[in-house]
Amino acid sequence: MKLLKNLPFAKGVLFLVPFLFFACNSGKDPGPSGKTFEIYIDFWNTYGTNPKIRFDELNTSREVKIDFSKTFEGVAEGNTFTKVLIDNFRIVDNNANNYNIKDITAYELRDEKWKKDVEFTMSYSQSEDISVVLVLDRSESLGEDFSTIKSYANDFIDKIFSERQSVKMGIVDFADDVKGHPLTSDKEDLKDYVNSLQQGKFTTLYNAMDMGIDMLQDSGSQSKVLFVFTDGTDNNSSPNVDSDYLLGRLQNTKDGISISSFAIGLDGNGGVDKNILTKLSGNGGTSSFPKTVSEAKGVFEKFSKVISTVYSLEYLRNQQIIPREKPAKLKFEITAE
Known part of the structure; x- marks a missing residue:
């Protein structure tokens, strides 16, 4: 994997505000077809109730456009769960074609292999x-x-x-x-x-x-x-x-x-x-x-x-203690069309 970009964080939230742009060719290019996109983050939870996340910009698909001034953080949920929240993101290619999400699958890197999460849940919704x-x-x-x-x-x-x-x-x-x-x-x-x-x-x-x-x-x-x-x-x-x-x-x-x-x-x-x-x-x-x-x-x-078409993503997992020095590496694989 590529090295993560060293970025600041505070209170479990990483803020990065990119001004993203791309130009349309002519308005005549074909529309989107089925495709897979990926979001990569690091996740750690040093006390079990203080989850923090860091965005891996280099590995995340360029078509994923996240507004980091909105919610992008890890939060504790009661005495059992933690959540990863990514609010306000779109999937748009370099021809301004928009993609609608059909499914999201979560993976965690274990023993140098991406393993599908079967116990931790993933959900998404459109902004209200x-x-x-x-x-x-x-x-x-x-x-x-x-x-x-x-x-x-x-x-x-x-x-x-x-x-x-x-x-x-x-x-x-x-x-x-x-x-x-x-x-x-x-x-x-x-x-x-x-x-x-x-x-x-x-x-x-x-x-x-x-x-x-x-x-x-x-x-x-x-x-x-x-x-x-x-x-x-x-x-x-x-x-x-x-x-x-x-x-x-x-x-x-x-x-x-x-x-x-x-x-x-x-x-x-x-x-x-x-x-x-x-x-x-x-x-x-x-x-x-x-x-x-x-x-x-x-x-x-x-x-x-x-x-x-603006989406919010919620990933729910347990309160396992994970040190910052050895964060869990997560991948969200998005199937869209």
Whole structure:
């Protein structure tokens, strides 16, 4: 096995906040088929009731996207059990294809061989509720394509609400000014709002994202997502609201629940700043840069699936004392499609 990365830990929790990204080829690549993915961790329990875990980033499948600002820890359960909890993770490949979990099997490394756990239980579930804010460019640079983008936005709204039982969504739209529709569970109201949007001059992108972050921070949902579409570079926001300011807000939320940020930059006119949008896509989110409006349709569809499919994992085992110097090496093998 590869050596584990030396990472800090405290109170049984390891925090690692990677800003993960990948680009779609064209929106025309094939969808996911059956595949196996793996999560590797070290587990130790020096007193029987103080379990701690460490993430093995090098061996874990790259398609596994974990938001480490959420729960990633070992906890004691009464006088008999301990748990490994991994909250808020997705499985997404480098073409932005999303995978749905069918089964998870736990293994432990014993005598240099991976042995299937038959006594320790494994379970997974989807996060109960989600809040999404769609930040939508309505600048004149989109031209006649804006009506098509609005139809993509409405399809996105339909898909998010069809995939989840508990959804709230808001909209922030921007051009020379920034407007918004508050978070709601009324998808038809959101679609009517999108249909009413009119184009304007300039691109007030950063102020719009700032408003979207405000909406999400005021939400009490377990999962929070900022989803941005633009075809240009900011040229009209307040001087104090720049990419570094927004990055700080995304990384340091007031309620301890981070915001996963996704971005689509329509790259056909050459006006998108890929570096900035990539920088602002993280906490389990990603960015993509389709060349044409028709390609953007596929990205909207893929991101709707990625955003709505968020899992939590729970591994239950006993309170056996395991020294830190000789941690148990665990592997979670995920069958997905």
